[in-house]
Amino acid sequence: MAKQSEEIMELEAEVFNALAHPLRLKILERLRGGACCVCKFIPYVGAEQSNVSHHLAILKKAGIVRCEKRGLEVWYGITDTSIFKIIDMLEECVISNLKRKSELLKEMARR
Amino acid sequence: MAKQSEEIMELEAEVFNALAHPLRLKILERLRGGACCVCKFIPYVGAEQSNVSHHLAILKKAGIVRCEKRGLEVWYGITDTSIFKIIDMLEECVISNLKRKSELLKEMARR
DNA sequence: TTGACATATGACAATATTTAGATATAATCA
DNA sequence: TGATTATATCTAAATATTGTCATATGTCAA
Numbered sequence: 392m393a394k395q396s397e398e399i400m401e402l403e404a405e406v407f408n409a410l411a412h413p414l415r416l417k418i419l420e421r422l423r424g425g426a427c428c429v430c431k432f433i434p435y436v437g438a439e440q441s442n443v444s445h446h447l448a449i450l451k452k453a454g455i456v457r458c459e460k461r462g463l464e465v466w467y468g469i470t471d472t473s474i475f476k477i478i479d480m481l482e483e484c485v486i487s488n489l490k491r492k493s494e495l496l497k498e499m500a501r502r
Numbered sequence: 503m504a505k506q507s508e509e510i511m512e513l514e515a516e517v518f519n520a521l522a523h524p525l526r527l528k529i530l531e532r533l534r535g536g537a538c539c540v541c542k543f544i545p546y547v548g549a550e551q552s553n554v555s556h557h558l559a560i561l562k563k564a565g566i567v568r569c570e571k572r573g574l575e576v577w578y579g580i581t582d583t584s585i586f587k588i589i590d591m592l593e594e595c596v597i598s599n600l601k602r603k604s605e606l607l608k609e610m611a612r613r
Numbered sequence: 614t615t616g617a618c619a620t621a622t623g624a625c626a627a628t629a630t631t632t633a634g635a636t637a638t639a640a641t642c643a
Numbered sequence: 644t645g646a647t648t649a650t651a652t653c654t655a656a657a658t659a660t661t662g663t664c665a666t667a668t669g670t671c672a673a
Contacts, residue, residue, distance in 0.1 A: 397524070399593065399596065399597070400524045400527045400528065401524050402596045402600075403521075403524075403527060403592055403593055404521070404522050404523055404524045404526075404527060405522075406592055406595065406596060407518050407519075407521040407522035407592065408519070408522035410515070410518040410522075411515050411516075411518035411519035411521075411522045412515050412630095412631090413508070413512050413515045414631095415515075416514060417511065428649085428650095429649070429650060429651095430649070430650090438632085439632075439633060439634085440649085440650075441632085441634075441635090441650090441651080441652080441653095442632055442633075444650060444651055444652085445630095445631080445632085445651090447651095448651080448652095449630095454596075454599045460639090460640085460650095462640065462641070462649090463639080463640055463641065463647095463648055463649045463650080464648095464649065464650085465649075465650060465651090471595055471598065471599065473591065473594070473595055474595060476591060477588055477591050477592055477595070478514070480587060480588050480591070481514055481518065481588055482514055483584070484517065484582055484584055484588070485510065485513045485514055485517060485565075486510070487582065488565045488581070488582065489513075523660090525661095539619085539620095540619070540620060540621095541619070541620090549662085550663065550664090551619085551620070551621095552620090552622080552662085552663070553661080553662055554620095555620060555621055555622080556621090556622090556661080556662080557661095558620095558621095559621080559622090560660095571669085571670085573619090573670065573671070574618060574620080574671065575619065575620085576619075
């Protein structure tokens with residue numbers, strides 16, 4: 392495997408890793424409506440402020456979100472909205488996988 | 503947030519997590535050409551047999567691959583090829599992110 | 614049946630991630 | 644200036660992930 396694609400894969404793995412947590416997926420859901428300040432995420436995801444801040448830092452490090460200071464607040468927004476397409480496609484995958492499994496169960500019950 | 507979407511997000515996070523490792527992305531690259539037996543992955547990814555086996559189990563648990571015994575060998579294949587579209591889209595994201603950053607650096611150097 | 618083979622599994626150490634609580638920082642306002 | 648607010652950072656404990664080694668399992672062939 393070419394050195395270059397190995398390096399790209401490391402970056403890809405880092406981004407996938409940033410997406411690999413329910414709390415971070417929730418934060419991204421909140422961002423579908425546009426940028427907002429940290430204080431909005433806290434009740435939305437139902438976690439400690441320091442924890443939310445930590446997860447935001449992970450999303451930022453992966454390049455998925457960017458932030459900007461506005462007075463006392465820090466506003467976070469999506470860097471590239473095509474991340475939503477990726478999440479949506481994965482959701483479809485997961486749901487069709489669930490359906491496939493439940494069909495299989497039904498078939499087994501029938502016998 | 504609805505209970506149901508929380509549960510879907512957990513599943514999504516699990517699948518993203520399965521994608522979040524360079525070695526597993528390599529395994530999936532090898533599977534683009536179609537199903538193959540475990541022995542093919544070992545030299546391809548350059549890891550110990552037991553390690554490859556562990557990573558295959560993670561991909562399988564997430565529902566990304568499925569396997570089948572053929573004599574002594576075990577053949578692994580993709581469950582749903584739309585996972586490749588997801589990986590491809592993420593690669594595009596990563597690459598355009600890199601480009602954006604390098605543009606920014608160029609601009610800063612110009613000043 | 615025995616041995617060889619391909620793969621999976623279990624145990625373990627090293628490392629990373631997650632969370633909460635305490636504290637630091639930086640901006641605003643009285 | 645000092646108090647207040649929003650957010651980030653540090654610390655430490657709990658937990659999860661990773662890689663390696665040793666071993667188990669299941670299949671085939673002699």
